Amino acid sequence: MSTTEPTTARRTVLTSVNPATGEVIDTHPIADEEAVAAAVAKARTAAASWGALSYSDRKRYLLRWSTRLVEKSDELCDLIHLENGKTRDDAFLELLLTLEHISWAAKNAEKVLKTKKVSAGALMSNFGAYIEQRPLGVIGVIGPWNYPIYTPNGSIAYALAAGNAVVYKPSEFSTGIGNFVAQAFAEANPELPDGIFTTINGYGETGAALVRADIDKIAFTGSAATGKKIMAAAADRLTPVLLECGGKDAVIVAADADVTAAADAVAYGATMNSGQTCAGVERVYVDASVRDKFVAEVKRILTDVHPGSDGKAAYGPMTMPSQIDIVRRHIEDALKNGGTAVLGGLDSIKGAFIEPVVLVDVDEDSAAVREETFGPTVTIRTVNSIDEAIDLANDSTYSLGSTVFSRKHGLEIARRIKAGATSVNSVLGFAAISALPFGGGRDSGIGRIHGAPGMLEFTTPHSIAVQRFAIPGMALMSYSRTASTMKLLRRVVPILHGRNK
Ligand code: NAD
16 A cells, blocks of 8 residues: 555444354444534434423333333344344343333433422522423433443433433444334334434444534443543533443452352352443452352352353353453463462453453452453452452542442441442342442543433533512612611621521
8 A cells, every 4th residue: 555545544334243253244324523413403403392391201202112122122132142242131131221221210200300499598588499400402422332222221211311312322333232222212202203312323433523513411431541532522612521431340258248149249240241341340359268268169150151152151252352452461461460360361262252260369550450351350369357458449540330248347348438339248239220320430430320310410400599579678689778788687697607616
């Protein structure tokens, strides 16, 4: 190729591939800047009518969408298996959790967002004071591929229930799935205008165009690196951001833990979905007194757990080929830095499929402990006290989920962990309870999805102060204010605020 030729031709078509076989599944036209702007303009028009509907009307439309997804569940789970690689059972579980959230958002929007009357205070007692939560308008949603329906739905269903229109860019690794879900909304509600929930397809450039477009908020789920780029780009128009990024979640196994249950949870939490779970188990800190039993039990369980593409597989292939190199680098680094693989090792990587890898005594500064691995691996470190376990668990740039196993001190330990959520004596419990907000801090992101806080993310408060009657001489914000009013205020203020000792 001559150096004058462009090195990257502009892509117009996105090819969707089966990660297990490399076979092409489908192609999708890529939305360029103009197409993104057109989708957002259409959504803006649709938002006006959708936002004006009553909560009960929106509830009806959202629940019809759920019913449509249930009717098409076999087809959808087949597509998830094909395009994402996960097992059909895991796909169904993901659908179930998605339906739970649609239902919660649809049924709770009114309760969470209805106008609230608040006290106007003594000085303004002639006023009625109200907070109305208004939809923002058009929400841009950018999704990842690892939970291609559950994760973006944490923004989509809640934004819709709050009265917004949604323009959704699915991951380039789950485009067919994203379009299927949006199509189901349209099929379930043929009488609704176009544009309430639409998709735009493409790679990162299409996502970047959505961030630059005339949207009212961007709700992003993906890596911290992309999240930072999105926040920087959104600053240009001061577009608010909701960022759900990665994690490096720790599990603490205390001396009084049910060791068998803890091992079961860690084995599953570390490897399910090939370890491609933002709040999956990546690090374990286990008390020295139960360490040997715990490690032996994790190893025993995972010896019988294997990836594959057939009905017997516990989990599927790595969805994104580039992630395999990251997993390899982390295993190499862990072994170079004093770690030992008690199960598997570098030869566990077999093309797109990675067998479970259990690493013990890995240096805390190695990539396997500091960076998100996103593969079916786990590091286990022995600790001598709960304080040490908590310090190590909290020593991370990420702060998303966490888990504690302790019969007597679970809550106490949970309260000392710096994370957005903690599951006590189970793994990932918080992700399956719709009313609980989900999200993290630092490199794990900004804001929350799910529950009432997740609904409020897609609204803006509108404060309304209504003067119900005038108090003669008490027009504080008027040039008609009298000297005697000020005299009265000077007497009242010490009574109201000057007696706190
Ligand atoms: P990614 O950051 O590579 O991509 C996510 C999305 O961003 C994709 O749709 C991609 O096309 C788009 N994108 C890429 N560059 C962009 C840009 N410059 N502007 C706008 N959009 C852009 O992440 P991924 O590999 O798809 O997903 C895996 C990551 O997601 C992991 O870090 C995982 O932990 C995280 N994740 C977090 C949560 C959570 O709720 N916190 C849930 C699932 C996954």
